[in-house]
Amino acid sequence: MSMSPRVEYIQVAPDALQERLAQLLDSGGRMQMAYAWLPRPALAEVRYLAAPGAGQPLQVWECRAEHAHLPSLALRAPLLGWYEREMQDLYGLTFDGHPEPYPLVVDGAARGIALMPIEGPPRPSLRAPLVLPEVRDPQVQLLSFGPVRADVMESAQFLFFYLGEAVMHYQPRLFFKHRGIETRFEGGDPLAGCVLAERVSGVGSVAHGLAYCQAVEDAADCVVPLRARQLRVLLAELERLYNHLHYFGALADATTLKVGQAEGRLLEEKIKQLAGRLSGQRFMRNVLMPGGLRRDIAVPADLPDTLSRLRNEVESYLLQLERTTSYLDRLITTGVLTREVAFDQGATGPVERASGLDRDMRRDHPYAAYTDLPVAVPLAEEGDAYARARVRAAEVRVSFDLIELLLPQLQSGEVRGACIPKPASCGLGWAESPRGSLYYAVHIDAYGRLARVKIKSPSFSNWRAFPFTVHQSNMMDYAINEASFGLAIAGCDR
Amino acid sequence: MSLWTLRGLRSGQATTDWPQKADGDHGQHGTLGMPRITAEHCGDECRRCAQTCPTQAIALDTRGHLAELDYGRCIACQLCVEACPSGTLQSSEAWAFGVRERADLEWSLEPRPLASQQLAAHIEKSFRGSLHIRHVDAGSCNGCESELQALNNPFYNLHRLGVFFTASPRAADLLLVTGSVTAAMQEPLLATWQAMPEPRRVLACGTCAVSGGVCGGTYASGNGLHGILPVDIWLPGCPPNPAAIIEALLLLLERKPQRVHGGRPHER
Ligand code: SF4
Numbered sequence A: 001m002s003m004s005p006r007v008e009y010i011q012v013a014p015d016a017l018q019e020r021l022a023q024l025l026d027s028g029g030r031m032q033m034a035y036a037w038l039p040r041p042a043l044a045e046v047r048y049l050a051a052p053g054a055g056q057p058l059q060v061w062e063c064r065a066e067h068a069h070l071p072s073l074a075l076r077a078p079l080l081g082w083y084e085r086e087m088q089d090l091y092g093l094t095f096d097g098h099p100e101p102y103p104l105v106v107d108g109a110a111r112g113i114a115l116m117p118i119e120g121p122p123r124p125s126l127r128a129p130l131v132l133p134e135v136r137d138p139q140v141q142l143l144s145f146g147p148v149r150a151d152v153m154e155s156a157q158f159l160f161f162y163l164g165e166a167v168m169h170y171q172p173r174l175f176f177k178h179r180g181i182e183t184r185f186e187g188g189d190p191l192a193g194c195v196l197a198e199r200v201s202g203v204g205s206v207a208h209g210l211a212y213c214q215a216v217e218d219a220a221d222c223v224v225p226l227r228a229r230q231l232r233v234l235l236a237e238l239e240r241l242y243n244h245l246h247y248f249g250a251l252a253d254a255t256t257l258k259v260g261q262a263e264g265r266l267l268e269e270k271i272k273q274l275a276g277r278l279s280g281q282r283f284m285r286n287v288l289m290p291g292g293l294r295r296d297i298a299v300p301a302d303l304p305d306t307l308s309r310l311r312n313e314v315e316s317y318l319l320q321l322e323r324t325t326s327y328l329d330r331l332i333t334t335g336v337l338t339r340e341v342a343f344d345q346g347a348t349g350p351v352e353r354a355s356g357l358d359r360d361m362r363r364d365h366p367y368a369a370y371t372d373l374p375v376a377v378p379l380a381e382e383g384d385a386y387a388r389a390r391v392r393a394a395e396v397r398v399s400f401d402l403i404e405l406l407l408p409q410l411q412s413g414e415v416r417g418a419c420i421p422k423p424a425s426c427g428l429g430w431a432e433s434p435r436g437s438l439y440y441a442v443h444i445d446a447y448g449r450l451a452r453v454k455i456k457s458p459s460f461s462n463w464r465a466f467p468f469t470v471h472q473s474n475m476m477d478y479a480i481n482e483a484s485f486g487l488a489i490a491g492c493d494r
Numbered sequence B: 001m002s003l004w005t006l007r008g009l010r011s012g013q014a015t016t017d018w019p020q021k022a023d024g025d026h027g028q029h030g031t032l033g034m035p036r037i038t039a040e041h042c043g044d045e046c047r048r049c050a051q052t053c054p055t056q057a058i059a060l061d062t063r064g065h066l067a068e069l070d071y072g073r074c075i076a077c078q079l080c081v082e083a084c085p086s087g088t089l090q091s092s093e094a095w096a097f098g099v100r101e102r103a104d105l106e107w108s109l110e111p112r113p114l115a116s117q118q119l120a121a122h123i124e125k126s127f128r129g130s131l132h133i134r135h136v137d138a139g140s141c142n143g144c145e146s147e148l149q150a151l152n153n154p155f156y157n158l159h160r161l162g163v164f165f166t167a168s169p170r171a172a173d174l175l176l177v178t179g180s181v182t183a184a185m186q187e188p189l190l191a192t193w194q195a196m197p198e199p200r201r202v203l204a205c206g207t208c209a210v211s212g213g214v215c216g217g218t219y220a221s222g223n224g225l226h227g228i229l230p231v232d233i234w235l236p237g238c239p240p241n242p243a244a245i246i247e248a249l250l251l252l253l254e255r256k257p258q259r260v261h262g263g264r265p266h267e268r
């Protein structure tokens, strides 16, 4: 499969970073993420992932952090702000000139490089301290809820500075769920790491497993059999379907449409049961592995019929939602994310596409069997909750289209090829998860074991952008706005 | 609005009649549960299952044979089944692994004396009517939450069994915990438990909450609820599916028997 390179690796000196970034931005490119790893003990290297304009390979900029200092790029590329803070917390690096240099993930500052203890009891002091803006107006009140929230929710704390019904400033406090899962990969067999990747974010099990496998396959430069690549697409699109249906159930709940909520949840359940019957597990875990699949998936002859019946039910449900004025009224103009903020803060997936940014990894950097499938990318311009819902509804239809195209093309044959990552190598893998772009970077040590695994989850990106739609908004709209973003937390916190 | 009501009526009954009807549809057909241990003999010095298990659930004897399997650590990943050349470990559809005593999840070749079955008078009368649950995510992957949320979808419709999720710890009878208990969640978890009125019950939901799961013991993660809270029901699974959670809740309420003793599931 060697076409043009998927990724270009470029060495960049610290004092050349700013200029490179300026060139990238001027030519319409965008940063994707940044992470640190240790090529040698006590020497950190930072890797920046950049996406130049359409049709060009991704770029990895490699930059040695001599003396543990680098210039901050967060002023020109605000989305890098959180990545730099994470490296500060976990690797003891300093980013000079950072606009918000306080801890984000854990309170690990001033610990120096490579002081991440792998063993030992948890220490409550790990939690990053709360840093709030200074508020002088005595009329502005502070409301906080979480980290334990109503119903069955992931843990996070939300802080609102408000005046009457108006939200002046909003701050989510995340990383209560930080598990240090990236370190769990270290020292392990790359072929065995997929079960771990599948457990980073349960509702993204397939996307995480896939991005991980593809990163290892990149480091091994191996070929994955066509049938395995096709079945990977089937699993990934089923994952998108149950997630998007869950999303509509949650959105209907937030707009108090009880029947609409129940119907969305039931459709989600039907896809999960189908996924369980096909793969042996409702989240389609325990099937993927580097090189292909652990075992073949028997596709029943009636699968097209089952899916077309489901599609009719889903279609009727989405049409009914689109005809419900009370629901539409609550979504239209709620939580506007402008195109500019979406770009600068790094919004991804349906969220960025609803703000007019035309990006989808399946089409722009195709992987698995998306290389042979036409992936339509629905867009909207308004950036409000309604636009986000419309984009997701259109994506549900695209998922059904893709599966319908795929099933008649399914090849028979092997589902697993040899995959041996080269010693002292690295690899990059990605997937367009239901929530947006997901990256895995893997580093293999001299003995062929995993030395470092970095996970960039889509929710890490979207949580960064979300607050910009809450500042200066209305308390009453918050729940709907949050539901319209479809955020998860486990992958963000890791 | 009335259109939705009409739709709801037209679409009819979606709810399963399981578990009231034992042969009703529990919705988990074709899914793989915890590995089954058969009577096939292990090859000498085989060791493969223990070497492949990502959560160290398996212990070997001096000959390198399978000697112990702790289902409380098992994430049902099926890797040991795929690695086992002798057919000793096989896939199964057994998922109802909720137990009262942690030791009942531990299988060993030589069965240990069974943990005493304290079935009598576990549950005070006040629980018999209905059960109110306060859920705390203490650092999950959100797979467990996804299945807990599914309990309220029309297929499982948990309300029909008199079980409800509640926002207030003061109104809760049961603390249902997911996740391995991260450093940052330990304090909020304990605060929630302390805010609950007595008698208060605890359910460790998912392998993470039972033993730490895949993340147990990193610099930021604990090893589940052991030693942190008094647990009434241990339910491993990654995640436990909605039917397994329902069985565990009914076990707590003494409306269902425990299906696993000494790591050995009973035939249905
Ligand atoms: S199925 Fe359970 S016992 Fe077997 S390898 Fe996986 S976690 Fe270990």
Ligand code: SF4
Residues within 6 Å of the ligand: A199, A202, B075, B139, B140, B141, B142, B143, B144, B178, B179, B205, B206, B207, B208, B209, B213, B214, B237, B238, B239, B240
């Ligand atoms: S037990 Fe499994 S599904 Fe549940 S939180 Fe842990 S990793 Fe996720």
